[in-house]
Amino acid sequence: MSGQLAGRVALVTGASRGIGYHLAKQLAAEGAHVIAVARTVGGLEELDDEIKAAGGAATLVPLDLTDMAGIDRLGGAIHERWGKLDVLVINAGALGTLSPIGHIEAKTFDRTMAINVNSAWRLIRSVDPLLRLSDAGRAVLLSSGAAHSCKAYWGLYAATKAALEALGRSWAAETQNLPLRVNSVNPGGTRTAMRALAMPGEDPETLPKPADVAARIVPLALPSMTETGRLFDVRQNRFLTYHAPD
Ligand code: NDP
Numbered sequence: 001m002s003g004q005l006a007g008r009v010a011l012v013t014g015a016s017r018g019i020g021y022h023l024a025k026q027l028a029a030e031g032a033h034v035i036a037v038a039r040t041v042g043g044l045e046e047l048d049d050e051i052k053a054a055g056g057a058a059t060l061v062p063l064d065l066t067d068m069a070g071i072d073r074l075g076g077a078i079h080e081r082w083g084k085l086d087v088l089v090i091n092a093g094a095l096g097t098l099s100p101i102g103h104i105e106a107k108t109f110d111r112t113m114a115i116n117v118n119s120a121w122r123l124i125r126s127v128d129p130l131l132r133l134s135d136a137g138r139a140v141l142l143s144s145g146a147a148h149s150c151k152a153y154w155g156l157y158a159a160t161k162a163a164l165e166a167l168g169r170s171w172a173a174e175t176q177n178l179p180l181r182v183n184s185v186n187p188g189g190t191r192t193a194m195r196a197l198a199m200p201g202e203d204p205e206t207l208p209k210p211a212d213v214a215a216r217i218v219p220l221a222l223p224s225m226t227e228t229g230r231l232f233d234v235r236q237n238r239f240l241t242y243h244a245p246d
Contacts, residue, residue, distance in 0.1 A: 001055050003031030004222050008134075009082045011035040011074075011127065013065060013119075014092030016043025018192035019142065022214035023089055027221060028056035032087060035078065037061045065092055065119035066111065075126030085130035087221045090120045090164070091142040095198055096156040104156055116160035121167055128171075136223035137180035141168045143231065145186050165231065169242065172229030181228040183220050187213045188235040 010027045014020035016038030028034045028051040036044050036058050044060040051058045063070050078085055096112030097104060120141065131137035146154050147161035165184045172182035189195055191207040216234045219225060230239045 001029075001031040001057075003029065004224070005087070006031030008032045008086035008136075009035065009078070009084065010087035010089065010221065011037065011078070011085060011123075012089040012091060013037045013123070014142075015047055016040040018194065019187055019190055019210045019213055019217075020089070020091035021047055022211040023091060023217060023221075024058070025050055025054075026211075026214050026218050027087065027089075028058060029054055030218065030222070031056070033082075034058040035061060035074075037063050037065070037074070038092065039064050065123075066114045068118070068122045071119060071122045071126050075123075075130065078127065078130055083130075084133040085127050086134040086137060088123070088127055088131060088137075088139040089142070089221065090123060090140070092119070093142060093144075093160075093194070095194055096160070098153045098198065099156070100153060101155045109156055112156055112160055113163075116157075117163045117167075120164055124167065124171060131180050132175070132178060135179055137178070138221045138223075138225055139168070139171070139180070139182040140217060140220045141165070141182070141184045143168075143184040143186055145188065147186075169229050176228055181220075181225050183225075183227055183230050183232055183239075185217055185220065185232045185234060187217070188233070 010032040012020055012024040015024040015036035024034045024036050036047055041062050048058050094112050094115045097108050141164055143165050144161045146158040147165055150158045168182050168184045189207050190213045191204045191209050213234055227239055232239050
């Protein structure tokens with residue numbers, strides 16, 4: 001397929017539904033071979049059907065991202081088959097629970113950290129050498145406004161997204177002299193299953209569709225992206241500046 005990602009390989013986690021599904025579909029439409037990761041095989045197969053119908057190609061990887069050894073194996077398999085990776089989208093995420101910090105069950109805390117943070121680090125560790133082999137490696141990390149608003153009862157989710165952004169910024173600093181570009185994204189409220197879980201009283205019709213949100217994120221994965229170590233705000237359609245002490 002022709003397009004701005006023709007001949008490139010893109011890994012998208014959480015590709016079975018929501019924002020990740022549409023990101024995977026749109027990256028494939030730009031010509032990328034998409035490696036689609038999630039647990040729900042039905043969602044991945046639906047994605048595969050849509051990508052194929054549009055003339056694209058995907059490899060489905062049914063994987064629970066709390067399986068850290070599985071993430072290591074995935075990196076090895078990508079190395080064997082393609083010898084590089086061009087795009088990494090860390091999109092899979094879990095809300096955990098909205099609850100006072102003192103009431104969060106240890107099991108819920110550990111699992112949410114494992115999905116949102118530990119798996120992200122493990123995946124970065126696994127594919128960082130492959131992204132460095134690309135002439136235009138791009139990493140996109142799906143964060144949330146919660147990382148900065150730190151509202152009451154959102155502590156667990158907020159902490160995971162703040163940790164994710166910190167990983168991304170440090171990684172960007174380590175790689176700033178390479179072609180690799182690493183950025184976080186705040187998609188803003190989006191019409192997905194996670195948002196419905198977080199805001200059950202909200203009318204989904206008032207929210208942007210995941211396909212439209214994904215379309216604003218795609219440029220971060222393209223070879224033309226020059227920014228690194230920054231936070232892209234989808235609603236404002238611009239990068240925000242981090243203010244950090246030295
Ligand atoms: P959804 O709940 O719709 O989708 C989440 C995706 O993550 C699914 O594909 C799910 O796949 C995957 N996933 C969850 N747990 C695991 C796991 N253990 N192993 C593998 N895959 C997993 O979420 P959204 O599309 O709404 O969110 C996408 C990202 O955007 C998330 O990181 C979220 O935090 C962030 N975000 C979303 C906002 C919104 O309003 N929707 C706002 C701000 C940030 P499966 O269940 O098949 O494994």
